[in-house]
Amino acid sequence: MVRIFIFVSCFLLFLPIAVIACKCVEKSDEVHFTDADAVFVGEVVKVDEHKEVAAVEVISTWKGLKASNVYLYTNKTSCGFNFREDRTYLFYAQKQKGKYTVEACSGSVDIDGAKESIAELGEGSPPSKQVTLQELKSEADLKKWGVLGIVILSIGIGMKLIVKLEKSLKRK
Numbered sequence: 791m792v793r794i795f796i797f798v799s800c801f802l803l804f805l806p807i808a809v810i811a812c813k814c815v816e817k818s819d820e821v822h823f824t825d826a827d828a829v830f831v832g833e834v835v836k837v838d839e840h841k842e843v844a845a846v847e848v849i850s851t852w853k854g855l856k857a858s859n860v861y862l863y864t865n866k867t868s869c870g871f872n873f874r875e876d877r878t879y880l881f882y883a884q885k886q887k888g889k890y891t892v893e894a895c896s897g898s899v900d901i902d903g904a905k906e907s908i909a910e911l912g913e914g915s916p917p918s919k920q921v922t923l924q925e926l927k928s929e930a931d932l933k934k935w936g937v938l939g940i941v942i943l944s945i946g947i948g949m950k951l952i953v954k955l956e957k958s959l960k961r962k
Contacts, residue, residue, distance in 0.1 A: 812869035814895035819907045822897030826882035828854035828890055831901065831914065833878045835859075842866060844873040846881070850914030855883075855890070858917040863891045871898060880904035 823829055830853075832846040844862045848855060862883060864871040871892040882897040883890040892898045899907070908914075 812867070812894050817897060819897065819910055822882045823853065823911070825884075826853065826896070827885040828860075828883040829881070829911070830855050830883075831878060831880050831904075831908070832860070834873050834875050837873045837875050840866065841873060842870070848917045849878070851917055852911050852914045854885070856917055856919040857921040858919065859921050860890055863889050864893060869894045871896070877901075880907055 817825075828851070830848050830851040832848045834844045835847050836845040837843070842864055844864075846860050846862050848858050848860060862871075862873070862881065864873070871894055878901040880899055880901060881892055883892050884896065885891075
């Protein structure tokens, strides 16, 4: 009886996790355009091993993005975007914490399914800022080290203040 109870409890506990799926609200291209921080056509050049970051070569842009290359981020949930190398997409990207992100519900689609959307958008512009993926990576690395430097400096200053405070309290 105890075994059956444990089995049923485990089954019911994990059942909701198995059925969670991404549900997208149907939106028009106009709404996707308005909601996006960047709208562009780009070819996925490389996808990281976890399928969460894609290096994209920008071909044409309509909104928000001027660079010739960009890193796009997604998550590994069912709502994450499924990047495929050597495929071209119409991307509707959001900017979150300085990074461009796309999700399954963002409106981004393979170029083959985007003919009508692109016709509605009209002629895009070529990227006006030539940037290599290596430059983007170096810039991201520099930002990481900058933040790390500030944290280390803050800890050092905090420790110095604590030592100074302890010394002044011992004198009294």
